[in-house]
Amino acid sequence: xxxxxxxxxxxxxxxxxxxxxxxxxxxxxxxxxxxxxxxxxxxxxxxxxxxxxxxxxxxxxxxxxxxxxxxxxxxxxxxxxxxxxxxxxxxxxxxxxxxxxxxxxxxxxxxxxxxxxxxxxxxxxxxxxxxxxxxxxxxxxxxxxxxxxxxxxxxxxxxxxxxxxxxxxxxxxxxxxxxxxxxxxxxxxxxxxxxxxxxxxxxxxxxxxxxxxxxxxxxxxxxxxxxxxxxxxxxxxxxxxxxxxxxxxxxxxxxxxxxxxxxxxxxxxxxxxxxxxxxxxxxxxxxxxxxxxxxxxxxxxxxxxxxxxxxxxxxxxxxxxxxx
Amino acid sequence: xxxxxxxxxxxxxxxxxxxxxxxxxxxxxxxxxxxxxxxxxxxxxxxxxxxxxxxxxxxxxxxxxxxxxxxxxxxxxxxxxxxxxxxxxxxxxxxxxxxxxxxxxxxxxxxxxxxxxxxxxxxxxxxxxxxxxxxxxxxxxxxxxxxxxxxxxxxxxxxxxxxxxxxxxxxxxxxxxxxxxxxxxxxxxxxxxxxxxxxxxxxxxxxxxxxxxxxxxxxxxxxxxxxxxxxxxxxxxxxxxxxxxxxxxxxxxxxxxxxxxxxxxxxxxxxxxxxxxxxxxxxxxxxxxxxxxxxxxxxxxxxxx
Numbered sequence: 001x002x003x004x005x006x007x008x009x010x011x012x013x014x015x016x017x018x019x020x021x022x023x024x025x026x027x028x029x030x031x032x033x034x035x036x037x038x039x040x041x042x043x044x045x046x047x048x049x050x051x052x053x054x055x056x057x058x059x060x061x062x063x064x065x066x067x068x069x070x071x072x073x074x075x076x077x078x079x080x081x082x083x084x085x086x087x088x089x090x091x092x093x094x095x096x097x098x099x100x101x102x103x104x105x106x107x108x109x110x111x112x113x114x115x116x117x118x119x120x121x122x123x124x125x126x127x128x129x130x131x132x133x134x135x136x137x138x139x140x141x142x143x144x145x146x147x148x149x150x151x152x153x154x155x156x157x158x159x160x161x162x163x164x165x166x167x168x169x170x171x172x173x174x175x176x177x178x179x180x181x182x183x184x185x186x187x188x189x190x191x192x193x194x195x196x197x198x199x200x201x202x203x204x205x206x207x208x209x210x211x212x213x214x215x216x217x218x219x220x221x222x223x224x225x226x227x228x229x230x231x232x233x234x235x236x237x238x239x240x241x242x243x244x245x246x247x248x249x250x251x252x253x254x255x256x257x258x259x260x261x262x263x264x265x266x267x268x269x270x271x272x273x274x275x276x277x278x279x280x281x282x283x284x285x286x287x288x289x290x291x292x293x294x295x296x297x298x299x300x301x302x303x304x305x306x307x308x309x310x311x312x313x314x315x316x317x318x319x320x321x322x323x324x
Numbered sequence: 325x326x327x328x329x330x331x332x333x334x335x336x337x338x339x340x341x342x343x344x345x346x347x348x349x350x351x352x353x354x355x356x357x358x359x360x361x362x363x364x365x366x367x368x369x370x371x372x373x374x375x376x377x378x379x380x381x382x383x384x385x386x387x388x389x390x391x392x393x394x395x396x397x398x399x400x401x402x403x404x405x406x407x408x409x410x411x412x413x414x415x416x417x418x419x420x421x422x423x424x425x426x427x428x429x430x431x432x433x434x435x436x437x438x439x440x441x442x443x444x445x446x447x448x449x450x451x452x453x454x455x456x457x458x459x460x461x462x463x464x465x466x467x468x469x470x471x472x473x474x475x476x477x478x479x480x481x482x483x484x485x486x487x488x489x490x491x492x493x494x495x496x497x498x499x500x501x502x503x504x505x506x507x508x509x510x511x512x513x514x515x516x517x518x519x520x521x522x523x524x525x526x527x528x529x530x531x532x533x534x535x536x537x538x539x540x541x542x543x544x545x546x547x548x549x550x551x552x553x554x555x556x557x558x559x560x561x562x563x564x565x566x567x568x569x570x571x572x573x574x575x576x577x578x579x580x581x582x583x584x585x586x587x588x589x590x591x592x593x594x595x596x597x598x599x600x601x602x603x604x605x606x607x608x609x610x611x612x613x614x615x616x617x618x619x620x621x622x623x624x625x626x627x628x629x
Contacts, residue, residue: 012398015351022398070397086541087567089517092487094443095397096517265403265445301401 001277001289002059003316005309006211006233006258007131007179008296009049009064014303021045021066042067043119050124056306057313060129060175063120065296070097071133071179072141078112079160081105085143091181091214093263093299100142106156108163114171121172129175129209130168135161135200136193137182151192158196165204175207177233181295184215184239190223197227209233211256213295216241222249230254236276237261237294243279251283258294260312265304273315291316328627329581329595329620330381332560334514334536335433335479336600337386338609343367347391364388365421372425374610379617382477382594383430385422392602403445404455410462413469420473429477432470436482436513437463437503438496443484453495460502471509479512480504480532486518489526497529504531512536512560516599521549528556536560538598540572544580547587555588562598563619564612569604571611577619590627595620 012019024041027033049064068074070090076082081104088099117130135157139150147153161178168176178200183193201208211233217224218241224232233256234242259276260268273291280289291312297305339347346363349355371386391399415432423430437459441452449455467478480503485496504511514536515527527535539546539562550559563580564572577595584593595616601609 086565087517094399094401094484264447266447 001286001291001316001320003057003309003313004060004129004256004290004292005053005058005062006213006256006262006293006296007062007065007177008068008298009053009062009066010298010300010302010305011045011064011066012302014301039067046116046120047123050120050126050128052306053309054124054126056309057316058309059126060290061124061126062129062131062177063116065131065298067116070095072097072100072138075112075133075138075161075164076100076142078109079157080107080109081146081156082142088141090141091185095299097141100138102142102144102146102153104146106153106160108160111167111171112164114164114167117168117173118171127174129177130173131177131179132161132164132168134178134180134182134210135196136186136189137180140182140186150189154192154196155199158199162200162202162204165200165206169204169206173206175209175231176204177209177211177231178229179211179213181212181214183220184212184217187219190220194223194227197229201228207231209256209290211258213238213258213262215239216245218242218245221245225249225252231256231290233290233292234258235294238263246283253284254288254290255280255284256290256292258292260293260308262293262295262297262308263299265300267304267307268311268315270311270314270318273312274318277316277319286319327381328590329593329624331595331617331620332380332382332431332477333375333384333597333613334516334560334562334566334600335384335387335431335481336390336602337371337384337388338602338604338606339388339392340367340370340606343388361389368418368422369425372422372430375613376426376428378610378613379621380613381428383422383426383428384433385418385430387433387600387602389418401443401445402440404441404448406448408455408458408462410465414466416466416469416473419470419475423474430475431512432467432475432478432509434463434466434470434478434480434503436480436485436496437499438492439482439484442487452492456495456499457502460499464503464505467503467507467509471507476509477512478507478509479514479536481514482530483514483516485513485515485527485530486520486523489519489523493523493526497526497531501531510534514560514599520546524549525553528553532557534558534560534594536562536594536596538562538566539584540565540580541567541598544583547583550587555592558592558594559584559588560594560596561588562596564597564601564616566597566599566601567603569608571608572615572619574615574618574622577616578622579619581620581623585623 024038053061082100084098087096121128139154208229209231210229213235216239231254235258350360367388375383441456511532512534513532
C-alpha cells in the first residue's frame with residue numbers, strides 16, 4: 001500500500017507568503033523577465049513542492065505540474081499538428097485552458113515531459129511518477145480541423161503519446177500515470193478508448209497506471225479491466241457510486257483509491273481515510289492500494305492541500321495500526 | 325420609436341496600470357483602503373466617460389473594485405463555512421456612484437446563486453441545492469435594493485449554469501425564479517463558454533428578459549441552434565471576441581448582426597461583446613467597442629432606409 005497524489009498541486013502559496021510563480025508570470029506578461037527566468041522560478045517551486053509532498057508523508061510523488069499551463073497545452077504544444085487557441089472551461093471546474101486545435105498530422109517530434117521528469121526525479125527523495133494526459137481526453141478537449149473524424153485523431157494521439165511513454169520509461173520512470181477524465185464525459189466511445197489504450201501502452205516498460213476522475217465508472221465496468229494497465233485509479237468522491245460499481249465483478253488490477261476530496265476545502269479525518277482503506281480491501285489486497293486524493297490538488301488553497309495530505313498519510317498509518 | 329439594437333457590455337473592463345499597482349501595494353499594506361478607493365473611483369469615472377464617448381447605450385461601472393484571475397486559472401475561492409445571508413447591500417453603493425456620473429442607464433451587476441455556489445467551496449450545507457436556494461434569497465434582496473436605488477437594468481450572471489446540465493439545470497432555473505421574483509427592472513443573465521446547445525432550449529426557462537451570450541467566439545455557430553425552437557427571449561448578442569487582441573472591424577460586427585437578424589427578430593437583439601473585457605488592454609477595449617458601436621450604427625442605418 002502506498003500513498004500518492006494524482007498530479008497537480010497548488011502553484012500559489014497562501015497569503016501572505018510570496019507567490020514567486022505568480023509574480024513570475026505577471027513579470028513575464030509585462031516583459032520584465034524572460035521565459036528562461038520563469039523556468040528557474042518553476043524549478044524552485046517544483047523542488048519546494050516535491051519536498052512538501054514528501055514531508056507530508058506521500059510515498060509516490062509527482063512534480064506538482066508546476067510547469068503545466070494546463071493538462072492539454074503542456075503536451076499538445078510539444079506535438080506536431082497542433083496550434084493553441086481560445087479559452088475553454090476545463091470540465092465542470094472554474095478553470096480555463098486554451099483549446100488545442102489539430103490543424104495537421106499529429107506526430108511526436110521528441111520528448112515533451114522527459115526533461116521535467118528527470119529534473120523532478122533528481123531533486124526528489126521519493127520516487128516521482130510522471131503524468132501524461134491521455135489521447136482520448138486530449139482529443140475531446142481539442143478542436144479538430146484536420147482529421148474530421150474523432151477516431152483518427154484519438155488514434156494518432158495514442159501513437160504519438162506511446163513514444164512519449166516509452167521515452168519516460170527509458171529515462172527511468174518505474175511507474176507512469178495516464179489521465180483520462182474525458183472518458184467519463186464520453187462513455188459511449190469506450191470501444192475507441194479501448195483501442196487507443198492498446199496503442200498507447202504498447203511496449204511501455206514501466207508500471208502502467210490509468211486514472212479517471214470527476215465521476216464514476218458505472219457502465220464502463222468491468223469492461224475497463226480489459227485495458228492493458230496495472231493500476232486503475234478511480235474517484236470515490238465525485239464518483240462515490242464506484243463503491244457499488246466495483247461489486248459487479250472481481251477487481252483484477254491494483255486500485256488507485258481517490259478518497260480525499262480534491263475539490264472541496266472541507267477536511268477529511270484520518271479515521272474516514274482508514275475506513276475507506278478497509279472498505280477497499282474488500283476488492284483488492286491492501287498491498288495493491290494506492291491511496292490518494294480524488295483528483296489533482298490544484299483546485300485547493302495550498303494550506304488546505306497540505307493538511308489533506310497529512311490527513312491522508314495519517315489515515316493510512318491508522319489503517320496499518322488497525323485502529324478505528 | 326424606441327432605439328433599436330441597443331449596445332452595452334458584459335461588465336468588466338481592464339484596470340489601469342496605476343490601479344493594478346495600487347492593489348498590489350494595498351495587499352502589502354503599503355496603501356490605505358481610502359487611497360485605493362479614490363483610485364478605483366477615478367478609474368470608474370474614466371470608464372464611464374469612455375463608454376459615453378464611444379457611444380454605448382447602457383453602461384457598466386467596469387468592476388474596477390473587483391479582483392482578477394491569475395493566468396486564467398487562479399482566484400481566491402470563497403468557502404461556505406456557516407449559513408449564508410446578506411448583512412447589508414453589497415453593490416448598491418458602487419452602482420449609485422457610477423449612475424451619478426452619467427445620464428445614461430448603468431446596469432446593476434450581480435452574480436447568480438448557482439454560479440456563486442458552484443465556484444465556492446461548500447463546507448457547511450449538506451447539499452448544493454440548499455446552498456443555491458439560500459444564496460438566491462440573498463441575491464433577490466440585493467436586486468430589490470438595486471431597483472429601489474433606481475437601477476433600470478439588472479444583470480445576474482450565471483456563467484457556471486451549464487456545469488452539470490443533466491443533474492441540476494432545474495435547480496438553476498428555480499434559483500433564478502427566486503432572484504427576479506417581483507422585479508420591475510429589465511433583467512439580463514450572462515452565460516459564457518461551455519456547451520450552450522446542450523442547455524438549449526431549456527435556458528429559455530430562466531426568469532430573465534435577456535440572455536447574454538458569446539456568439540463571436542464560435543463565429544455565430546450558435547445561430548444554428550437558435551433556429552429551432554425559436555429564441556424567445558431578448559439576446560445580448562456577443563459580437564466581439566473578448567480574448568483576442570485584434571479589434572474586430574465595423575463590417576465584421578455589422579455582418580454578425582445581419583446574420584443574427586435572419587434568426588432572431590430585431591426588437592429582441594442587443595449588441596455586446598462576448599464576455600467581460602478585463603483581460604484586454606485599454607486601447608484594445610476602446611478599439612473593439614468603437615468598432616462594435618460603428619458596426620451597429622451601420623445596421624441601424626440600413627434598417628431605417
